[in-house]
Amino acid sequence: MKVNGVDRPAPADPRRLLSDHLRHDLGLTGTHVGCEHGVCGCCTVLLDGAPVRSCLMLAVQAEGHDVTTIEGLAAPGAPLHPVQQAFHECHGLQCGFCTPGFVMSVVGFLKENPNPSPEQIDEGISGNLCRCTGYASIRRAVHRAAELTSLSPSGERVRERGEAR
Amino acid sequence: MPRGCIRRVKPPPFEYHAPTSIDEACSLLSSLEDAKVLAGGQSLVPLLNFRLARPAHLVDINRLPGLDRIYERDGGVAVGALTRQAAVEDSELVARVCPLLTDAMGLIAHRVIRNRGTVCGSLAHSDPASELPAVLLALGGNVIARSTRGDRVIPAGELFKSVFETTLAPDELLVEAWFPAPSGPFAIAEESRRHGDFALAGVVRVADRLALFGVAPTPVLADPRDPTRGLDPSGDLEATPEFRLHLVKVLTERVLAA
Numbered sequence: 137m138k139v140n141g142v143d144r145p146a147p148a149d150p151r152r153l154l155s156d157h158l159r160h161d162l163g164l165t166g167t168h169v170g171c172e173h174g175v176c177g178c179c180t181v182l183l184d185g186a187p188v189r190s191c192l193m194l195a196v197q198a199e200g201h202d203v204t205t206i207e208g209l210a211a212p213g214a215p216l217h218p219v220q221q222a223f224h225e226c227h228g229l230q231c232g233f234c235t236p237g238f239v240m241s242v243v244g245f246l247k248e249n250p251n252p253s254p255e256q257i258d259e260g261i262s263g264n265l266c267r268c269t270g271y272a273s274i275r276r277a278v279h280r281a282a283e284l285t286s287l288s289p290s291g292e293r294v295r296e297r298g299e300a301r
Numbered sequence: 302m303p304r305g306c307i308r309r310v311k312p313p314p315f316e317y318h319a320p321t322s323i324d325e326a327c328s329l330l331s332s333l334e335d336a337k338v339l340a341g342g343q344s345l346v347p348l349l350n351f352r353l354a355r356p357a358h359l360v361d362i363n364r365l366p367g368l369d370r371i372y373e374r375d376g377g378v379a380v381g382a383l384t385r386q387a388a389v390e391d392s393e394l395v396a397r398v399c400p401l402l403t404d405a406m407g408l409i410a411h412r413v414i415r416n417r418g419t420v421c422g423s424l425a426h427s428d429p430a431s432e433l434p435a436v437l438l439a440l441g442g443n444v445i446a447r448s449t450r451g452d453r454v455i456p457a458g459e460l461f462k463s464v465f466e467t468t469l470a471p472d473e474l475l476v477e478a479w480f481p482a483p484s485g486p487f488a489i490a491e492e493s494r495r496h497g498d499f500a501l502a503g504v505v506r507v508a509d510r511l512a513l514f515g516v517a518p519t520p521v522l523a524d525p526r527d528p529t530r531g532l533d534p535s536g537d538l539e540a541t542p543e544f545r546l547h548l549v550k551v552l553t554e555r556v557l558a559a
Contacts, residue, residue: 150317150359151310153350160309172311173347174414186387186416192346193417194339196317197363241413262496263411 137198139164140208150196155179157195158205166206166236170265177264178237181205187244206236209243218284219243219277228277230268238264242278246285252278312349319361323447323476326362331449331472333358338474340382343410343418344426368476373398377442377481382474386415386423399480401440401487401507405432408489411497424460425475427467427519430499432489434461435520439487439505439512442480446473461519483507488559490552491515494539501540502548504528506556516545528553 137144139162147157155172158164158181170176172191179190182204190203209217216224219242229235238261245260246252252260257278266274318333320326330336337356339345340363348354362368368383371392378398380389389395390406409415409423409432423433424444437444437457444460446453446469455468462468469475485508491500500515506525514520516534524530534545 149310151312151314153311153346156309156311172350174343174410177411177413180413183417187413188417189343189413191350192342192414194312194317194342194346194361196319197342197361244413244416260412263413 137195137201137203139203140205141202146196146199150194152195153191154181154193154195154198154203155190158190158203161195164205164207168233168236170233170237175265176234176237177241178234180237180240180264182240182244185244185247187241204240206239209239217243219246219281222279222281222284223274223277226273226277226280228269228274234264234266234268238266238274242281245278246282250282250286252282254279311352312346313352313355315349315356316358317361318358319364321364321366323365323368323474324449326360326365326474327447327449327472329358329360330474333360336360336471338362338425340422340425341385341418342422343414344422344428362474371395374479375481377440377479378402379477379479380420382419382421382476384420386418386420387412389420390415398482399440401436401483401489401505402480404487405436405489405505408432408491408500408503414497421475421478424478425467425469427461427463427465428499429464429518429520430501430503430515432491432500432503432505432514435503435505435512435514436489437478437480438520438522439507439510440481440483441507441510442478444475444479445477446470447476448473452476458522464518485509486559488556490555492548492552502534502545502552504549504552504556506553506559511553511556513549516549523549523553525553525557 155169158167168178170178174189174192180187181190184202219239336358339359339361368381370381396403443456487507489505491503493500502516503514505512511523511525512520513523529546529549534542536542
């Protein structure tokens, strides 16, 4: 499997969840683990570009696929991904535990809905739980992320090339 | 990192099989004792993580070719075993031929879950509170079960046996579901505590057929004039039996107004 553009071997134990594989075998601890049964959305990663729950996949199932984690959105020192930038600007986080999952869900959501309505945004983030913000600032961040993405339409593409390095 | 975390696994022990053809999958299912099919995993993997399900073997069908199709057949749409719910939700063909199925997709969990979850998996899982078994029943659809013994068509009315139980034999793979076009006015309505949760109660209408979910061990057909007759729903922390009966009445009024 490719993780953030780098070839990685699958774990020997098929019982290893993708979320645990990312965190404990690859050290990519940006993928957070909350409920481990698909409810909280903290562990959301992109599988071939579409957001999925990494706690509901065996790591061996990702063989032959591209996995993108929060670490793959922007290289250290590089400008933030538009969605990260928007969460930063709009205070879309407090404790930050749910944030990687939200950001990965929103990256996938904006790819499918580049100009979302408020209702679509609510629907788009409904699968992620946040216990700090009350969601108002997260909603604003999604609006802002859509704006930032449309302001620099090449921004997404540059990032995606960056991931492939 | 605590030491114990490093080797940790959530699911109980199982032997993992990843067949690459339908024939291979069927012969595995016919030779293995206590095997479970893994498709989208959005219901099975939580059960494994909780160790509520402890199958000896997992047969992962995600590498089987040709099972992710959506196509028109016999006045309805056929959906393959690996077709993700998100693909059905976005399908123009489904929206044109069987828009009830499109409507139902929006009620299933969240988009991120639907990116991975499959339509056929929901049917085979047979959760009494899930939407798709009731949709299949209301439409009068069917599924194709394949085994080394051949293909068998199981009508919706004969598929759902009990809670999480179907009439699929242990060696059978549900390869395709067929949803006929609705024969008249149609609607689906449900009530849940939180958006995307399983329904406390739900109702599907197709013309004068009414199927209920969340109120019995399987989806059940009901009389639109007296939808709660003979029902004996269970109660839990989320809803009392009386509240579920109340919901059935209210939701029935709503879908009949469609």
